[in-house]
Amino acid sequence: MPFWRRVGWLLERKQKVSDLQEELEFHLEEETDARRDAGVTEAQARRAARLDLGNPVVIADDTRAAWGWTVWEQFAEDVRYALRTFRRSPGFAGTAVVSLAVGIAAATGVFSVVNAALLHPFPFADINRIVTLGMNDKGKPRGLSVTTRELVALQDTGVFDGAFAWNTYDMTLTGEDFPETVRTQYFSANGLNVLGVPPLLGRVFDEADGPAGEQARRVVVLTYRFWQSHFGGRPEALGQTLHLNRESYTVIGVLPRQYFATDPEILVPLDLKFDPTFASVGDRAWPVQARLKRGVTPRMAEQRLQPLFDQFAKEAPRRFPKEVRPLVRSVVEEERAANFVPTLVLIFAASMLLLLLACANVSILLLARGTARAQEFAVRGALGASRGRLIRQLLVESLLLAVTGAALGMAAGYWILPAVLKLLPPDSVPVGSLLAVPVDVPVLLFSAGLAMASALVCGLSPALSFSRPRLTATVRTTAGVESRRAHHLLLAAQIALTVLLLAGTGAAVRVLIGLYQTSLGYDPHNVIIASINLPENSHTEWADRAALYERLRKQVAAVPQVESIALASNSGIPPRSGQQSVVDVPGQDTTGGGTAILQRISADYFATVRIPLIRGRVWSDSESAGTPHVAVVNQTMARELWPDDSAIGRRVRMPEYIRSTSYWRLPAPGSDGWFEIIGVVGDTPNVGLHERPAPSIYVPYTLMLSDTQYLILRTSRDPLSMTRSIREAVQTVDPNQPVNAIRAAESALADAGWARERFVTLLLLGFAAFALMLAVVGLYSVVSYSVTCRFKEFGIRMALGAGRRRIVNAAVQPAVLAIVAGLFAGLALSVGLNTVVAQWSIGNLNDPVVLVAVSLVLFVAAMISAAIPANRAASIQPVNALRID
């Protein structure tokens, strides 16, 4: 059927209607003329013609039906009618709309994160060709780090359009009131071009800014965020100078908003110097990413890289294991495989559950209202409205609620989503894109779909139940048993789902608490880390630098409220600490596998962060001044290398300690690289909170003095309030020495590993709170409508002598039964679903503590919400009740 014709007609609707009028009048006149011509009087002819025509209103109606927009007319009528009804009961409409709005907002918000994280993870051009290079060590995937020479060799294979090295590091920005730590992304100078990142302003750096073998130019590219926060988004930022690590860097460009939106603040080219000293020990080596040439698959790339990797293995056996095979993985796949995905799926499921709860709740509200409107439906039915017509009208009402809710929810989502994203752990979601497009077409479609679906879900059961013609309802005002049964069924279902959601949340919260309490192996409370970066080429003699650090230690230790202090040469605080280093163990084949996390610390480190000593001893301060070659290992290392418990007394060798390095690392005089193990300490997470601890070896920091030193302090009160006194203490040693980053160990912990759990838990807590609210509202409306419906009955019963207690019982009992049934169903559901949910390891739904707590909370909330209407039932005055109707 020509749809456009009907649309056209709809537009000239008024004209059409008057045309039809005229057409029918013409017909009438013709008929009159015809009859008059046949010989009857004018009056008779007119009368006969009118009789012949029939009812012009009906004819006009029928004809209009042929135009094909009756449905739309009725729809508009229904919408107007529904709006009128809502205006009459704003409490109901408001509750329903808000319920659906929150439900839809939650689902849409989570969906848009899923959409951004899983479906459109990266803003980079032609992202599928961007790969991360790794190593395949006899089936085990391992990270790859390459030196400048190796990077150049990789670029020359012809497999890639470009390959670039990268690194992230903190730089210290000076020149303002306080030195500030800036998260910095290093790329070999071609990196941004290989990724295809365009500048928003100025230019991005390219090969000319950091050619292989030369010192890179001191230029810096700002992320949009940094540009906004430090230059107020002014274009004059270009050409300005930033003092980073006491060097002057020129701002050459600003990136568009969607690039590197979550993590680094600035980007600088990496120095690609050829440095034979470090190449062999892997110190100046970086991870590599590359863009595959068009038509080259990761598998093909792996094959073609094999000869080069064989050569690498020959040249640098310490970094490349025997029989190494290249590993080429698309970054998109890597991200999809990341741990965060199941978490997102879980949250998404929870948000859908929440929406379902909101629908159930609106359903209950509609049912309750329907009971009160039974009379209206009966009258409409009696006046000839068909069942389909009534169903349509009721569905239009719920559709209107859902669409309003969805619109509200979307608006809320638009504002709330950025706040939610802030809770996301920085590493858990791929860089970029998230902040740029929080709401796009798929998200809008999804939300619209949700609105339709929820309208159907929450509107269908009331629509079906009320469209049944029940003329008697006009007479009986005490009845509604049937619809009350439907209420209670829905209520039980709602309670059951709420229990499930609450149990899930409870389990997640317990995981979080457990994580915090048990598995850390140290006590992060009131511990802070400050870092100090010596100016380049200062204190270049070992003894001089050792003395400086010792003075620093003493000064800071003297600050009031500082309970203890330790020094560490790399961020010495779990859950990520130390650096992978080669450890040779006599008598063991350690090729490739002989690495441990090396932590260079002062003796009081263990006491300060409270890592327990398991066996043996820790070196003493006096020993450490004499640079003894001793080491302490963690339990994992002791167990893995010496399963027979014979770690203490063993000797290991660390090649790093043999070679003389440059100013940023000064080895103690007379070091031969051999260490004797004198103690074993407890495990702490050192490669992330969710990973098992890796083997770790602790040695005195004095054996290799770095130009970066960390001060780890345990204080007796809120550590961050001491920032100023620590700075002052450092400045008494050297007034020009800035203290870079001062962070609480707890906040580092939260950001590094905890963030994901915190995010999930907060979100689930929000969901659970809302679900609980919905349950309370649902229950309240069920009981209070049941009281309203049975007002007269209660009045009669009281007049006949029933006590208030009996009336309250009668009002509340069915609801209580529904709650109890729902509770048990929910508990069964939680236990039953445990195995499914356990796959995402977010806790144990079977946990009896959680289940009991959840049941109690729900039951108490339910009782309170039932008490208010029950109280109303108890205070009925029989006389008033009997006067109604």
Added chain:
Amino acid sequence: MARPATDRVELLQGTLDLLILGTLLAGPRHGHAIAGHIRRTSEELLQVETGSLYPALHRLEANGWVAASWQLSDKGKRARYYRLTPAGRKHLVGEQGRWESMSRAIQLILKAAGQEGA
């Protein structure tokens, strides 16, 4: 003079469209003329109810089988004239063919039944 109503034949479902389209084959007509033509041509056997005629005309128009325009009638009054569109002509041919085979089939069955009865 019109015959008494009892002598009239009720229109079969769906045949009204066919009659209207057939009537318009001869040229554009307004609603009243179409009804008159059907009555006269059927020797007063078929009487089209106004209540069915106009919905049918508008439905045909919505389907694109007839087109309507306002013209002056022979008496000089503004009237809505309907004419057959090419699509309507095609539709008519198809419907006519169906109608003819249908009525032939019915006749055959009735004839056979009459012979058996005799």
